[in-house]
Amino acid sequence: xxxxxxxxxxxxxxxxxxxxSRAAMWSGLFTHLTESWNNFKGLDPNYTTWMDxxxxxxxxxxxxxxxxxxxxHHSISNRVEAWTRDVAFLLRQEGRPMVNLIPKKTKxxxxxxxxxxxxxxxxxxxxxxxxxxxxxxxxxxxxxPHPYPSPSSGENFGSSTxxxxxxxxxxxxxxxxxxxxWSPLSEMHPVDYYSSxxxxxxxxxxxxxxxxxxxxxxxxxxxxDAMLGEIILALRQLGLLQKTIVIYTSDHGELAMExxxxxxxxxxxxxxxxxxxxxxxxxxxxxxxxxxxxxxxxYPTMLDIAGAPLLQNLSGYSLLPLSSEMYKFKNLHPPWIxxxxxxxxxxxxxxxxxxxxxxxxAYSDGTSVLPQLFDLSSDPDELTNIxxxxxxxxxxxxxxxxxxxxxxxxxxxxxxxxxxxFIRWKQSIGQNYSNVIANLRWHxxxxxxxxxxxxxxxxxxxxPTNPKKI
Numbered sequence: 001x002x003x004x005x006x007x008x009x010x011x012x013x014x015x016x017x018x019x020x021s022r023a024a025m026w027s028g029l030f031t032h033l034t035e036s037w038n039n040f041k042g043l044d045p046n047y048t049t050w051m052d053x054x055x056x057x058x059x060x061x062x063x064x065x066x067x068x069x070x071x072x073h074h075s076i077s078n079r080v081e082a083w084t085r086d087v088a089f090l091l092r093q094e095g096r097p098m099v100n101l102i103p104k105k106t107k108x109x110x111x112x113x114x115x116x117x118x119x120x121x122x123x124x125x126x127x128x129x130x131x132x133x134x135x136x137x138x139x140x141x142x143x144x145p146h147p148y149p150s151p152s153s154g155e156n157f158g159s160s161t162x163x164x165x166x167x168x169x170x171x172x173x174x175x176x177x178x179x180x181x182w183s184p185l186s187e188m189h190p191v192d193y194y195s196s197x198x199x200x201x202x203x204x205x206x207x208x209x210x211x212x213x214x215x216x217x218x219x220x221x222x223x224x225d226a227m228l229g230e231i232i233l234a235l236r237q238l239g240l241l242q243k244t245i246v247i248y249t250s251d252h253g254e255l256a257m258e259x260x261x262x263x264x265x266x267x268x269x270x271x272x273x274x275x276x277x278x279x280x281x282x283x284x285x286x287x288x289x290x291x292x293x294x295x296x297x298x299y300p301t302m303l304d305i306a307g308a309p310l311l312q313n314l315s316g317y318s319l320l321p322l323s324s325e326m327y328k329f330k331n332l333h334p335p336w337i338x339x340x341x342x343x344x345x346x347x348x349x350x351x352x353x354x355x356x357x358x359x360x361x362a363y364s365d366g367t368s369v370l371p372q373l374f375d376l377s378s379d380p381d382e383l384t385n386i387x388x389x390x391x392x393x394x395x396x397x398x399x400x401x402x403x404x405x406x407x408x409x410x411x412x413x414x415x416x417x418x419x420x421x422f423i424r425w426k427q428s429i430g431q432n433y434s435n436v437i438a439n440l441r442w443h444x445x446x447x448x449x450x451x452x453x454x455x456x457x458x459x460x461x462x463x464p465t466n467p468k469k470i
Contacts, residue, residue: 001232001248005279006287006323012294012337012354013252014315016264016271019072020343021251021295026050026069028299028314031340032410037417038082038343039072050302051137057308059137062124065117066141068251073149077441081198081344083422086415087460089453091442093198093345097147097262099216100163107165110223114142118227122234130238137302142227145220145254147262160262162216169219177214179207180258181383188260189372189385191363194347196260210257217256245280245305249295259382265345267352267361268382272339282324289322292354294337338404342414349411353401360387360397365408371398419461 001007014024015031023029023036026049036042043049049069055061081093102110109115121140129136147160185193185202196202228248235241252264253271264271276293279285296316303310304318317334321327339352348364357377363369373387373394387394401407429436434454438446446453 001228001246001277001279002286004285005246005277005283006285006289008276008278008289008291008293008319008322010290010292010354011249011274011276012272012292012339012352013250013274014294014296014337014339015341016252016266016339017072017341017343018068018251019070019074020341022067022069022072024315025249025251025295025298028296028311028316030296030315030338030405031342032405033315037414039074039078042068042070042072045070050299051139053303053308054137054306057306059135059306060129060132061137061139062121062128063139064121064124064141065114065139066143068141075441076436078344079425080422080437080440081442082342083418083425084457084460085344085347086418087456089456090194090197091445091453092200093441094160094200094263095441096200096203097213097257098161099212100148100161101169101216102163102165105166105170107167108223108226110163110165110168111142111144111220114144114224114227117142118230122230125231125234125238125240130240135306140227140231142224144224144227145217147217147220147254162213162220162256164216164219164223168222169215171222172215172218174211174215177211177218179210181381182260183383185260189370191346191348191350191369192259192261192266195266195345198345199261199263201257201260201262205257213262214256217254243281245278245283247276247278247298247301249276249298250274251295263345265341265343267339267341267350267359269376269380272352278319278323282320282326284323284325287323291322291333292335292337292356293319293322293333294339297333336400336404338401340405340407340410349407349414351401351405351407353397353404355397355400358393358397360394360401362398362401362407364411366398366402373397422457423461 013021015021017039019039019042020031020036023034023042024031027034027043027047034043051061117140121138124138129138148163149160235244253273255261255263255266255268255270258270259268297319300310300314300316300318301320304320317332321332336353336355341350348369351362353360357375359374359376361372363371371387371394372385373390374382375386426433438450
């Protein structure tokens with residue numbers, strides 16, 4: 001795809017977690033507009049997506065695999081962890097990340113569910129799409145390279161497992177894997193420390209452990225790549241490849257032990273940056289676009305491809321002017337993107353403005369938690385927060401961010417939502433509340449001092465949310 005199409009080098013998710021990210025991608029709207037605050041609050045099931053509009057414009061449509069734009073994978077623990085993130089306690093919400101190898105050189109299909117959906121998509125192309133006179137749009141959503149959930153016991157209870165077979169691991173160049181640099185725990189930004197602690201990553205990790213997690217992740221990426229290969233091969237064999245636009249992207253990244261974290265829920269590059277490649281008729285070949293773009297741009301791009309009129313209220317912009325041979329005007333997309341996060345494993349609403357060289361990250365109401373500023377041109381690993389060293393840049397980017405989103409107001413709304421949802425859930429549990437909350441994923445920490453943590457929740461519930469303060 002890189003050789004035959006256009007690669008967007010600076011593509012970002014609009015929220016680094018499954019459901020809110022997909023809600024943005026399918027609606028073309030920023031997260032604060034969809035109010036998809038966490039992994040179980042997404043779009044209304046009847047929401048008009050870009051696929052619905054394409055269907056109205058004569059396209060035959062089909063979806064296979066992971067959608068997650070109305071609600072993502074989550075548990076009671078995930079929900080309670082998201083709602084109580086403002087409570088003044090620190091509890092581990094995840095098991096320590098681990099790896100699991102299938103020692104078979106012949107085991108190709110590790111993620112069976114994804115392969116079945118890939119087979120369904122290929123069969124649909126062979127039996128249905130190749131016989132259509134009308135244009136078609138096919139969506140295939142994969143779980144990989146997402147880590148596997150692994151409920152077990154002991155230290156790894158509820159951990160995420162990087163899981164692959166020897167077949168895929170042998171494709172990874174182990175010697176080329178870099179061990180990421182970590183800031184000392186004492187120097188971490190307080191929100192980063194909270195994330196690292198809740199993800200059970202503040203303990204000691206050997207270099208071999210870190211290298212293995214990263215190697216297994218790359219192996220999982222290789223398996224994903226093979227599924228994409230099956231789709232492209234089928235299109236080629238059916239004579240459809242030259243007249244089909246193919247788009248490949250992801251809802252978020254994976255930290256894979258960068259910044260002492262795994263998973264996503266972070267504005268660091270490994271979590272918020274996503275692949276985005278496009279190839280097909282009219283798309284420039286072997287083009288690398290440095291402009292910042294994001295997943296809300298998918299919606300207007302699909303409408304542009306279909307020749308459908310663009311809606312006025314969309315947050316995104318068509319990518320065709322940046323990638324297509326048909327467009328002469330190149331600078332229609334603004335020189336910034338917005339990403340925001342309001343879910344679990346992070347104890348403050350987080351907002352990221354990415355421009356040409358700068359990444360500005362603001363938290364909560366903009367005053368109670370210090371912001372972060374990184375110059376990605378000189379500090380690609382994002383190890384040095386220079387917000388206080390460059391006050392003019394910080395001030396300018398904060399003003400720009402506030403012109404796009406009134407983030408203190410959004411943070412207050414999320415705070416109020418979390419409280420209301422928690423109270424509703426607590427009332428639905430009734431007298432069994434203490435027992436249920438003591439058996440969530442954080443139970444090992446909780447059971448050491450349950451009264452202390454219950455009291456912290458009670459204090460939080462009694463503290464009024466004061467909009468004037470915000």
